[in-house]
Amino acid sequence: MAQQPDGTFAGHTSPAYANMVGPFGGISAAQAMNAVLLHPQRLGEPVSLTINFAAALSDGPFVIDAHPARTNRSTQHWIIDVQQNGESVLTGTAFTALRRETWSLDEHTLPASPPPADVPLAPKGIPMAWVQQYEIRPIVGGMPAVWDGSGDSSLTQLWVRDQPPRPLDFASLTALADVFFPRLFVRRATAVPVGTVTMTVYFHANTEQLQATGSGYLLAQARAQVFRNGYFDHTAQLWNEAGVLLATTHQLVYYKN
Numbered sequence: 001m002a003q004q005p006d007g008t009f010a011g012h013t014s015p016a017y018a019n020m021v022g023p024f025g026g027i028s029a030a031q032a033m034n035a036v037l038l039h040p041q042r043l044g045e046p047v048s049l050t051i052n053f054a055a056a057l058s059d060g061p062f063v064i065d066a067h068p069a070r071t072n073r074s075t076q077h078w079i080i081d082v083q084q085n086g087e088s089v090l091t092g093t094a095f096t097a098l099r100r101e102t103w104s105l106d107e108h109t110l111p112a113s114p115p116p117a118d119v120p121l122a123p124k125g126i127p128m129a130w131v132q133q134y135e136i137r138p139i140v141g142g143m144p145a146v147w148d149g150s151g152d153s154s155l156t157q158l159w160v161r162d163q164p165p166r167p168l169d170f171a172s173l174t175a176l177a178d179v180f181f182p183r184l185f186v187r188r189a190t191a192v193p194v195g196t197v198t199m200t201v202y203f204h205a206n207t208e209q210l211q212a213t214g215s216g217y218l219l220a221q222a223r224a225q226v227f228r229n230g231y232f233d234h235t236a237q238l239w240n241e242a243g244v245l246l247a248t249t250h251q252l253v254y255y256k257n
Helices: 025-037 129-133 170-176 183-188 207-213
Strands: 009-013 045-053 060-071 075-084 087-097 134-140 156-162 194-203 218-228 231-240 245-255
Touching: 025 045, 025 060, 025 075, 025 087, 025 170, 025 194, 045 170, 129 134, 156 170, 170 194, 183 218, 183 231, 183 245, 207 231, 207 245
Parallel strands: none
Antiparallel strands: 009 060, 045 087, 045 194, 060 075, 075 087, 134 156, 156 218, 194 245, 218 231, 231 245
8 A cells, every 4th residue: 555645545455255245344344454553644543434435446446535633642533534436435544642551451352262272273165265374273153154044143253364474463463353253154154245334443552562463363243233224234353373362343234135
C-alpha cells in the first residue's frame, strides 16, 4: 500500500470466491488499519477499529482516506473512507490512544485446548485464496466436510498463524480477527451467499505483547449468537500461546436463504 501526495493510500484487491459476496474482508480491514498506522499524525496505538462494508470491492485499485477527526491529550478518533471508481465501498472509524500502566486482568481466559503441534492442519482444497495465506489447525468447528444440513453448533476453535510465518503486528492481527468461516456454514453445513456488513475489532494488546507473540500461533474462537431475518452475528476472541487475550471482535453478516 503506497501513500499518495494528497495523504491518501492506494491499494489493490483481488476477486471474491465461492459464496462470499466480496473478497476476504480481513485484508480490507487490515489495509484500512494500516492507513491509520502509517499516518504521520497518528497518536498512540490502536484500541478499536470498526469497518462497514458498504459494497463489495471489485478486482482492481482503490484509495483509502484516513484522517484524525479529533485529537485529545492521549486519545485520537479517526474517520476512514475507502473509495473505488469514485464511490465509497468501505467506511470506518478507529480509536487510538497512548496506553498507560493500570491494574489489569484477563477474565476471559484461554480455553483448554491441545497444543498446535498436536492439531492436524486443515484439509487442502478449500476454494478461497485467502485461506492459503494462513496455517490453520482446526480443533472444533472447521469447514463442513459434507454440505448436508447436519451442523449442530456454531462454535469454532482453531490455532492459526500467517503462512509463511511473520511477526504479529496490528495490521496482521486485524486480518486474523476475520479468519473464521461464516458461522452459518458451520452451524447449518449449508452453503448460501453471505457477506460481512460490519465488523469491529478491540485491541487489548500493546506493541510489546504483539512483539512477544512473534510468529507464534493464536488460539482463535468464534460463536454466533443469533441467526434471524437475513443477518447473523458472531463474537470472537484471539489469544496467543502464552494465554494473553490479544483482541476480541464482533461481526454482523448478511445471508441469503
